[in-house]
Amino acid sequence: MSRLIKSKLELSGITKAYMRGKKRVPVLNNISLHVGEGEFVTLIGPSGSGKSTLFRLIGGVERPDTGRIVMEGKEVTGERGLISYMPQQAALFPWLSVEDNISSALVTTGTSKKEAKEQASEWLRKIQLDNVAKEYPHVLSGGMQQRVSFLRALLMRRDIMCLDEPFAALDALTRADMQRWLLQLWEADRRSVLFVTHSIEEALMLSDRIYVLSPAPATVLREIIVPFNRPRQVDVWTDPAFVELKREVLDLLEKGERSIV
Ligand SMILES: Nc1ncnc2c1ncn2[C@@H]1O[C@H](COP(=O)(O)OP(=O)(O)OP(=O)(O)O)[C@@H](O)[C@H]1O
Numbered sequence: 001m002s003r004l005i006k007s008k009l010e011l012s013g014i015t016k017a018y019m020r021g022k023k024r025v026p027v028l029n030n031i032s033l034h035v036g037e038g039e040f041v042t043l044i045g046p047s048g049s050g051k052s053t054l055f056r057l058i059g060g061v062e063r064p065d066t067g068r069i070v071m072e073g074k075e076v077t078g079e080r081g082l083i084s085y086m087p088q089q090a091a092l093f094p095w096l097s098v099e100d101n102i103s104s105a106l107v108t109t110g111t112s113k114k115e116a117k118e119q120a121s122e123w124l125r126k127i128q129l130d131n132v133a134k135e136y137p138h139v140l141s142g143g144m145q146q147r148v149s150f151l152r153a154l155l156m157r158r159d160i161m162c163l164d165e166p167f168a169a170l171d172a173l174t175r176a177d178m179q180r181w182l183l184q185l186w187e188a189d190r191r192s193v194l195f196v197t198h199s200i201e202e203a204l205m206l207s208d209r210i211y212v213l214s215p216a217p218a219t220v221l222r223e224i225i226v227p228f229n230r231p232r233q234v235d236v237w238t239d240p241a242f243v244e245l246k247r248e249v250l251d252l253l254e255k256g257e258r259s260i261v
Pocket residue numbers: 018019020027045046047048049050051052053054216
């Protein structure tokens with residue numbers, strides 16, 4: 001299905017190993033995947049399977065040993081500054097107010113300072129954080145900081161947004177709230193997203209497609225197309241197909257774990 005959609009990001013044959021002392025430790029083994037225009041794609045895999053490493057390669061912070069990274073049809077292996085990245089802990093400038101954290105993201109896209117300030121206030125109103133616009137990030141709760149951090153990534157308007165377990169540090173209720181919030185905001189804007197999570201439910205709730213990774217050295221165990229319609233309802237987890245897919249992913253992850261014991 002997704003091959004009909006124009007690819008924003010395409011990884012082919014990515015291999016990466018690190019040296020630990022004199023020992024070469026393979027982390028990624030021949031990974032190929034793609035993210036189509038306006039697609040929400042998730043990577044799920046056990047801890048240490050190389051998901052963050054993959055993001056570092058896509059972000060150009062490191063280079064793969066073999067393989068190619070292509071964005072919008074152009075090879076960009078090792079090039080920086082092409083993605084917007086949101087890590088587990090909110091990445092905000094502590095010396096800037098919430099509003100200035102947002103407007104500075106807009107300025108990087110070429111928006112004038114005056115226009116950026118106006119748009120930042122408008123966005124903060126839209127996500128109901130206008131009451132903290134003048135505050136500094138440390139005053140905000142974890143969930144609020146992550147909303148601001150997501151908004152920054154969204155407004156950078158890079159070709160692809162890479163979200164690395166953005167809700168992992170939040171409590172269960174805030175996390176569920178954030179998932180609903182992200183779903184609404186993303187469905188209104190449809191950016192191309194590559195998302196990492198450990199939560200199968202989160203992956204099924206948010207994604208168009210899921211790549212299930214094996215333990216390191218990671219390979220793609222399976223690509224799963226998530227069949228639920230959009231706009232997606234939050235009660236999708238009660239759908240029998242949801243329960244079935246959850247079991248399928250869990251089995252894959254468990255089999256992957258067992259194969260290295
Ligand atoms: N710079 C490095 N030098 C040596 N080993 C590294 C380096 N970076 C990562 N590794 C190793 O590569 C493996 C994959 O790490 P990575 O952080 O990419 O996994 P991950 O899937 O993101 O893990 P988690 O889900 O726990 O965040 C780990 O064994 C890690 O120790």
